[in-house]
Amino acid sequence: ASGKNSEGTGMMDLTDEGQQIFLNAVEYMLLADSAPVAVVNPSFEDPNAGKIKGWNGEGVAGTPAVDIPGWASDGAAADSGVEQGWGATDGTWSGFIMNGDPFVYQLTGYVVQAGDVLNLKVDAKNNWAATKFLMTLYYDEAGARMPLATREVDLTDAMQTFSLWFSAAAAPDCVGKQLGIELANSSSPDAPGTTWMGLDRVGLSVYRAE
Numbered sequence: 001a002s003g004k005n006s007e008g009t010g011m012m013d014l015t016d017e018g019q020q021i022f023l024n025a026v027e028y029m030l031l032a033d034s035a036p037v038a039v040v041n042p043s044f045e046d047p048n049a050g051k052i053k054g055w056n057g058e059g060v061a062g063t064p065a066v067d068i069p070g071w072a073s074d075g076a077a078a079d080s081g082v083e084q085g086w087g088a089t090d091g092t093w094s095g096f097i098m099n100g101d102p103f104v105y106q107l108t109g110y111v112v113q114a115g116d117v118l119n120l121k122v123d124a125k126n127n128w129a130a131t132k133f134l135m136t137l138y139y140d141e142a143g144a145r146m147p148l149a150t151r152e153v154d155l156t157d158a159m160q161t162f163s164l165w166f167s168a169a170a171a172p173d174c175v176g177k178q179l180g181i182e183l184a185n186s187s188s189p190d191a192p193g194t195t196w197m198g199l200d201r202v203g204l205s206v207y208r209a210e
Contacts, residue, residue, distance in 0.1 A: 033207050033208050034119075034205045034206065034207050035205065035206055035207075035208075036203070036204070036205055036206075037108055037110045037118075037179070037204040037205060037206055038108065038109060038110070039070070039106065039108060039202050039203065039204050040069055040070030040071075040106060041068065041069045041070035041071065042070075042090075042201060042202040042203060043088070043089075043090040043091050043093065043094075043200050043201050043202070044068070044071075044082045044091075044093045044094055044095045044200065045090075045091045045092075045093050046068070046069045046070075047066050047067070047068065047069065048093070049064045049066045050063065050064055051063055051081070051082070051083040051084070052064055052066055052068060052081040052082050052083075053077060053078075053079055053080065053081040054077050054080075054081055055067075055068050055071045055072050055073045055077060055080070055081065055104060056068075056072055056073065058076045058077070060076060060077060060078065060081070063081065068081065068082055070106050071095075071104055071105070071106055072104070072105060072106070073101070073102040073103060073104050073105070074102045074103065075102045076102075077097075077098070077101040078098060078100070078101055079098040079101065079194070079196070080095075080096060080097045080098050080101040080185075080196075081095070081096065082095050082096070083096055086127055086198045087125060087158075087159050087198060087200075088200050089123045089159050089200045089201050090123075090201040091200075093200075094198050094199060094200040095183075095198065095199045095200065096127055096196050096197065096198050096199070097183065097184065097185040097196065097197050097199065098185060098194060098196050099185045099186070099187040099188070099194065099195045099196075099197075100185075100194075101185070103136075103182050103184045104182070104183045104184070105138075105145065105180055105181060105182040105183070106180060106181050106202075107140055107178055107179075107180040108178065108179050108180060108181065108204065109178070110178065110179045110204075110206070111176060111177065111178055111179070112139060112168050112174045112175050112176065112177055112178075112179050113168070113175060113176075113208075114168060114169075114172075114175050115168065115169070115208055116167070116168040116206050116207070117165065117166070117167050117168070117206070117207040117208075118137060118165070118166045118167075118168070118179065118204065118205070118206055118207075119164070119165050119166075119204070119205045119206075119207065120135060120137055120163070120164040120166075120202075120203070120204050121161055121162070121163050121164075121201075121202070121203040121204075121205075122135055122161070122162055122183065122199055122200075122201070122202050122203075123159045123160065123161050123162075123199060123201045124153070124159065124160065124162055124197060124198065124199045125155055125156065125157060125158055125159045125160065125197065125198050125199075126155040126156060126157050126195075126198075127197055127198045128194075128195060128196040129194075129195040129196075130155050130185055130195040130196055130197035131155055131188075131195070132152055132153070132154065132155065132185070132186040132187045132188075133152065133153050133155050133162065133183075133184075133185065133186065133197055133199070134150060134151075134152045134183070134184040134185075134186035135150065135151050135152075135153070135162060135164050135181075135182075135183055136148075136149070136150045136151075136164075136181070136182040136183075136184075137149045137150075137164060137166050137179065137180070137181065137182075138179075138180045138181075138182055139171075139173075139174040139178065139179055139180065140177055140178040140179075140180060141177065145180060145182065146173075146174070146177075147182075148166050148170075148171050148174055149164055149165070149166035149170075150164070151163075151164040152186055155187075155197055159198070159200065161201075179204075181202065181204065183199060183202075185197045
């Protein structure tokens with residue numbers, strides 16, 4: 001507690017290695033009580049209609065004007081969508097996001113319950129000069145996305161599985177509300193040139209505290 005007041009004491013201030021050890025231990029202890037939460041098109045295998053730019057059927061830059069099931073963004077993407085040949089970890093398709101493009105999100109059908117511990121997992125990598133990936137869990141409040149937990153991670157050239165944990169006890173307002181996923185290429189927009197990241201195998205699980 002040295003150097004911290006009563007509000008700061010007990011905060012999650014572990015190193016990256018320490019936090020991963022802690023989270024691995026939590027996952028191990030809760031594993032028997034876990035259940036998957038349905039994510040639509042979690043590995044971007046649909047619509048299997050060629051490379052698509054734009055999540056909402058915009059047909060950016062002459063790509064097919066076809067909606068990507070399950071996923072959406074608040075505005076038209078300049079150069080984000082789905083493609084093949086970039087290291088997919090489940091199937092042959094993966095998503096890609098350009099820095100500066102709108103967040104990609106999905107509102108699931110799951111309603112948060114008291115006692116839930118939620119875990120979001122996403123495979124992600126650098127496709128071209130991308131350095132940062134931001135993953136968020138949110139709940140829906142009359143159409144507004146209300147963030148619950150975020151984690152920004154460093155990308156490498158190889159697909160890695162990144163994990164984000166959240167306990168409903170930390171935000172009671174989310175109980176009874178639909179849960180959503182939000183993903184972004186958070187590489188600095190001030191970096192030279194444009195960057196792209198790849199993502200695949202989006203998974204969501206719920207653990208029930210007894």
